[in-house]
Amino acid sequence: MKRILLIASAFIGVIVGAGFASGQEVLQYFTSFGMMGTLGAIITTVLFTYVGMMLVWLSSKSKTDSHKAVIHRITGTSRFGKMLGWIIDLVIIFTLFGVGVVMIAGAGSNLNQQFGLPSIVGTLLMTVLILLAGMLKVEGVVKVIGNITPCLIIFIIIISVFSFMTADTSFSQLNTLADAKSSTLPNWFVAGVNYASFNTAVGASMAIVMGGSEKNTKIAAIGGLIGGLALGLMIVLSHLAIFTQIDMVGDMEMPMLGIVNNISPVLGIIMAIVIFGMIFNTGLGMFYAFATRFTEADSRQFKVFYTLTVVIGLCLSFVGFTDLVAIFYPLIGYLGLVLILVLFYAPFKLKLGRIGYRKK
Numbered sequence: 001m002k003r004i005l006l007i008a009s010a011f012i013g014v015i016v017g018a019g020f021a022s023g024q025e026v027l028q029y030f031t032s033f034g035m036m037g038t039l040g041a042i043i044t045t046v047l048f049t050y051v052g053m054m055l056v057w058l059s060s061k062s063k064t065d066s067h068k069a070v071i072h073r074i075t076g077t078s079r080f081g082k083m084l085g086w087i088i089d090l091v092i093i094f095t096l097f098g099v100g101v102v103m104i105a106g107a108g109s110n111l112n113q114q115f116g117l118p119s120i121v122g123t124l125l126m127t128v129l130i131l132l133a134g135m136l137k138v139e140g141v142v143k144v145i146g147n148i149t150p151c152l153i154i155f156i157i158i159i160s161v162f163s164f165m166t167a168d169t170s171f172s173q174l175n176t177l178a179d180a181k182s183s184t185l186p187n188w189f190v191a192g193v194n195y196a197s198f199n200t201a202v203g204a205s206m207a208i209v210m211g212g213s214e215k216n217t218k219i220a221a222i223g224g225l226i227g228g229l230a231l232g233l234m235i236v237l238s239h240l241a242i243f244t245q246i247d248m249v250g251d252m253e254m255p256m257l258g259i260v261n262n263i264s265p266v267l268g269i270i271m272a273i274v275i276f277g278m279i280f281n282t283g284l285g286m287f288y289a290f291a292t293r294f295t296e297a298d299s300r301q302f303k304v305f306y307t308l309t310v311v312i313g314l315c316l317s318f319v320g321f322t323d324l325v326a327i328f329y330p331l332i333g334y335l336g337l338v339l340i341l342v343l344f345y346a347p348f349k350l351k352l353g354r355i356g357y358r359k360k
Contacts, residue, residue: 003216007223009149011052012231013281015203016152020235022106022275023242023249023256028326029191030239031246032183034175040192041239045232047196047340052207052228053221054343055200059208060220070208071342088342091335095201096290097313098328103283104130104317107276109253114261114272126276127314130283134291134306149281151274153234159256160237162263167244177246184330194333195235200343201336202282205289287313 020026030037058070071088107126108119167174185191207224242255248262249255257275261268291297291306 003219004223004226007056007220008227008230011056011203011207011224011227012153012234013149013278013285015199015231016149016234016278016282020238020278022110022254023238023259024253025195025329026235026238027181027242027250027255028183028329029185029195030188030235031178031242032181032185033188033191034178035171035243036188037178037191037239037243038236040188040195041232041236043189043192044196044235045229047193048199048228048232049225050228051196051200051340051343052203052231053225054346055204055207056224056227057217057221058346060215060217071339084338084342088339091201091332091339092205093290093293095198095332095336096205096286096293097309098332099202100130100283100286100290100310101313101316101319102328103279103286104313105319106279107283108317110257110272110275110279113252113254113257114268122276123314123317126280126283127310129280130287131307131310133280133284134288134310135303149278152278153230155260155271155274156234156237156241156256158263158267159259160241163241163244163259166262169244169247174243174246177250178243181246181250182326184326193337194330197336197340198329198333199231200340201332202286204339205293208289 030041033040071085071092104123104126105119108122111117111122111125112119169177183191185194238256241259242249245255245259245262249258252258254275257268257271260271287306287310290309291302295302295305
């Protein structure tokens with residue numbers, strides 16, 4: 001059970017970064033569509049549950065630490081399969097680096113909103129932490145990621161209960177205010193699918209790294225399933241919490257942090273630290289998985305490549321957190337649809353015995 005919960009927590013921790021933990025993703029993807037956004041969040045929950053289970057199980061089955069091997073074994077060796085595998089590989093590579101950049105930017109916004117520090121302070125601090133932690137072995141990285149996640153789950157429950165109990169604006173007014181918020185997505189259905197697709201691309205590579213280190217495929221599958229389900233439920237609760245407080249936090253870069261500050265300034269400080277930790281989780285997971293795609297983990301080449309990648313990410317992070325979430329995330333979501341379709345196809349191919357798994 002301990003290993004199952006560790007995998008589940010690590011899966012959540014990789015995906016829950018600056019955008020989700022701050023509430024900015026939830027606001028743009030779900031709350032901006034009012035109560036209909038709840039249906040989008042439910043769609044995302046269903047997809048997350050399946051994707052979490054399949055990703056970790058497939059990687060455990062193949063015993064690999066790189067997403068490339070798993071993807072190419074699913075897509076096959078035909079000309080079309082090779083091309084499809086190549087496309088998915090490029091989408092994941094692009095996602096890993098891009099989301100890592102967003103995390104560094106989010107760290108600056110987090111400390112700026114809560115403590116009034118210049119954004120450069122948060123971005124530099126996050127860069128240093130990601131660089132140091134990336135030198136750990138994969139088991140150490142999974143443990144670091146998994147141990148911070150429960151703190152966020154507790155905070156989301158507290159925030160949700162507080163928001164529901166203190167909401168004093170009528171439902172129709174809340175819905176009008178929520179609908180007025182801008183979103184680059186056309187409707188709640190596309191938003192729900194796009195969000196799951198985006199996060200599948202985000203979590204795929206590191207989930208495969210985690211699953212590859214778990215010998216028991218059943219434990220890996222259950223851990224991924226629980227992680228995906230819990231993540232979906234957290235999204236639903238976060239959406240409803242922001243919706244009920246939309247008149248107070250709708251214009252903030254980090255609405256969840258704003259809600260906590262309304263509860264207690266002390267809790268606000270703790271929440272800011274938790275969000276910073278979740279940003280660190282995702283940033284570490286993205287850059288680590290990106291580097292293992294091109295180099296062997298723990299090698300000298302890995303350390304050099306990893307360091308160079310994170311430094312480049314720091315330079316690109318100055319575009320701005322909110323703009324990066326609004327533009328970059330939906331784009332990845334559309335590209336990541338290919339990966340979700342392949343994961344739905346994978347069990348049928350496995351049943352037909354067309355995937356030959358072997359140790360790397």
